[in-house]
Amino acid sequence: MQTDEVTAMATDVMDKMTELYRAQEADTAAVYALEDARAQAISDGMYTGCKNAEEREAKAATVLQEYIGAQRVTKAKVAYAKLQLDRAQMNWDRVRYTVRLLEVKESYRA
Numbered sequence: 001m002q003t004d005e006v007t008a009m010a011t012d013v014m015d016k017m018t019e020l021y022r023a024q025e026a027d028t029a030a031v032y033a034l035e036d037a038r039a040q041a042i043s044d045g046m047y048t049g050c051k052n053a054e055e056r057e058a059k060a061a062t063v064l065q066e067y068i069g070a071q072r073v074t075k076a077k078v079a080y081a082k083l084q085l086d087r088a089q090m091n092w093d094r095v096r097y098t099v100r101l102l103e104v105k106e107s108y109r110a
Contacts, residue, residue, distance in 0.1 A: 006095055006099075009088070009091055009092050009095055010092060012088045012091075012092075013085070013088045013089055013092050015088075016081070016084050016085040016087075016088040016089075017085060019081045019084065019085070020078070020081040020082060020084075020085050022081075023074065023077045023078045023080075023081040024078055024081075026074045026077065027071070027074035027075055027077070027078050029074075030067070030070050030071040030073075030074040031071060033067055033070070033071075034064065034067040034068060034070075034071050037064050037067045038060065038064060038067075041060065041063055041064065046059060046060070046063055047059065047060075
C-alpha cells in the first residue's frame with residue numbers, strides 16, 4: 001500500500017466526519033424550525049377547538065407537514081453520514097492493523 005493511498009484514507013475519514021457534523025447541524029436547525037413553527041401555531045390558536053391529544057396531533061401534522069418532512073429528511077441524512085463515517089473508519093482501521101502487522105513481521109525477521 002502506497003503512502004498516498006494511506007493519506008487519502010485518513011483524509012476520507014476526516015471528510016466523512018465533517019459531513020456528519022454538517023448533517024447534524026442541519027438536523028438541529030430543522031428541529032428548531034419545527035419547534036418554532038409549532039410554538040407559532042399554538043400562539044396563532046391552531047389548537048383551538050381540539051378536544052384531545054389525538055386531535056391536536058392530527059391538526060399539527062397537517063399544519064406543520066413541511067417542517068416535519070424537512071426534519072425527517074435531515075434525520076435520514078444524519079443516518080447516512082454516520083454510515084459513511086463508519087465505513088471510512090473501518091477501512092482506516094483495516095489499514096492501520098495491516099501496517100501494524102507488517103511492523104511486527106519485520107521485527108521478528110530482524
